[in-house]
Amino acid sequence: MLPILEIVDLRKNFGPVEALRGVSLTLHTGEVLAIVGDNGAGKSTLIKHVSGVYKGDSGEIRLAGEVLNLVSPREARERGIETVYQDLALADDLSVGANIFLGREPVRRFARLLPFIDDRKIRAETAGLLARIKAHIPPQSRNVARLSGGQRQAVAIARAIYWKAKIVILDEPTAALAVMERENVIRNTRELARNGAGVIYIGHNLVEILKVADRIAVMYRGAVVHVTKSEETSQDKLIKYMTGFSETEQAA
Numbered sequence: 001m002l003p004i005l006e007i008v009d010l011r012k013n014f015g016p017v018e019a020l021r022g023v024s025l026t027l028h029t030g031e032v033l034a035i036v037g038d039n040g041a042g043k044s045t046l047i048k049h050v051s052g053v054y055k056g057d058s059g060e061i062r063l064a065g066e067v068l069n070l071v072s073p074r075e076a077r078e079r080g081i082e083t084v085y086q087d088l089a090l091a092d093d094l095s096v097g098a099n100i101f102l103g104r105e106p107v108r109r110f111a112r113l114l115p116f117i118d119d120r121k122i123r124a125e126t127a128g129l130l131a132r133i134k135a136h137i138p139p140q141s142r143n144v145a146r147l148s149g150g151q152r153q154a155v156a157i158a159r160a161i162y163w164k165a166k167i168v169i170l171d172e173p174t175a176a177l178a179v180m181e182r183e184n185v186i187r188n189t190r191e192l193a194r195n196g197a198g199v200i201y202i203g204h205n206l207v208e209i210l211k212v213a214d215r216i217a218v219m220y221r222g223a224v225v226h227v228t229k230s231e232e233t234s235q236d237k238l239i240k241y242m243t244g245f246s247e248t249e250q251a252a
Contacts, residue, residue, distance in 0.1 A: 002065050004029045004198040005050070005167055010059035012045060019045045020056070021222040027167065027198040032189060034201045034209045034230075037219035038242050043202050046219070047169050050200070051083040052076035063166070080166035084156040084173060092145035096137055097126035099144055100159045129158050133188050150181025157188045161195050168192050169200045174208060186212045206235045220244050 005027040012020040020042050027033050035043050048054045050061060052070035061068045063079060070076050073083065090099050097119075098105075106118040130137050135154035137147065144152055153173055160168045170189060174182040189212050192199050203209050209216060210230050218226040218241040226241040239245075 001028065003027055003062075004064055005200075006060070006062040006065075007046075007050070008060045008062070010046070010049060010056045010061065012049065012054060012056050018222050020049075022059070023219075023222075023224050025217055025224060025227070027200060029166075029196055029198050030193050031215065032193050032199040032201055032213045034203060034213035034216045035219060036203065036206065036209055036216060036238060036242060040221075041219040041242070042222040043219055044171070045222075047083065047171060047200060047202060050076070050167070051081060051169060080164070081169070082160040082163070082165040082167070083169040083171065084153070084160070085171045090144050090152060090155060093143050096130070096141050096144060096147075096155050097122040099155055100126055100129070100162055104163070125162070126158075129162055130154070133158055133161065133191055135184070135188075148181065149177050150184050153177070153181070153185050154188060157185075157192060160197065161192060164195075165192075165197050167200065168197045169202070171202045172204070173201070174203065174205065182208065206238055209238075210235070218242055 003026040007023055007025045010020050010023045023042070023046060025033070035046065037043050045054065049056055052073045052075055055070070068079070070079070076083070091102060094102065101122050106121045107115045108118040109115050133154060135151065135158065137151050137154060141147065144155055147155070173185050173189070177185065186208060189199055189201060201209070201212060213230050215227060215229055216233065216238065217224050218238060220242060221244070
C-alpha cells in the first residue's frame with residue numbers, strides 16, 4: 001500500500017549548519033511513527049518541513065504519492081496535515097466547540113436568507129466527539145483557558161479527528177502533563193490512528209514512546225540513523241542510537 005507520507009532525501013542547511021542530512025522516512029495510514037533524538041538532532045526542523053513552515057534545499061515530501069510544495073502551515077492544514085505543538089494553537093477566549101470548528105463553522109440561514117453560525121450543531125457535535133474520545137471536558141466550557149494541559153491536548157486531538165486529518169503531528173504532547181493526563185494523550189493518539197490518520201509523535205520519554213508507537217525512527221545530527229518496530233527494540237538500544245554510540249561502533 002502506498003504510504004500516506006514519504007520523505008525522500010530531504011536536506012536543509014542553515015548557513016554552514018546541516019540541519020537535515022538526507023532524511024528519508026515513510027508513514028502509513030493508521031500508523032503511529034515516533035521520532036526520537038537528542039536536542040539538536042533535527043526533529044523540529046523535520047516536522048516544520050512537513051507542516052509547511054520550512055522548505056527543503058533538496059529532496060521531496062509526498063502526500064499519497066503526490067509531491068508537496070507547501071508554502072505555509074495554512075496550506076498544509078488545508079491538505080489534511082494538522083500539527084499540535086507544545087504550546088497548542090488554541091484560542092483561549094473561545095469555547096471548546098468554537099476551537100474545534102474555528103474557521104470552519106457550520107452555517108444556517110434565517111428564513112433561508114440571513115446566514116448565522118449554527119451553535120446548536122457545534123454543541124451537539126462537540127459533545128458527541130468528546131464522549132467518543134472519553135475526554136472529561138464540559139462541552140459548554142466558556143473558554144479553553146480554564147482547561148488543564150491534558151484537556152487542551154484532547155481538544156486539539158478532537159479537532160484533528162473531527163476534520164479527518166490525513167496526517168497529525170504531535171510535538172512533545174505529554175510535556176509538563178500529570179501522569180493520568182499523559183495516559184489520556186497516549187490513548188487519544190491511538191484513537192487518531194484507529195480513525196485512519198497517520199500520526200507522527202515527537203517525544204523524549206522512551207517509556208511512552210514504546211507504548212504508543214508502531215515504529216520508531218531515531219535521529220542523530222540531522223540524519224535518521226535507525227528505524228525499528230516498537231516490539232523489536234528497547235530503551236537501551238534506542239539510547240545508543242540517540243547518542244551516536246551505534247554509529248561509532250559501525251565506523252570502527
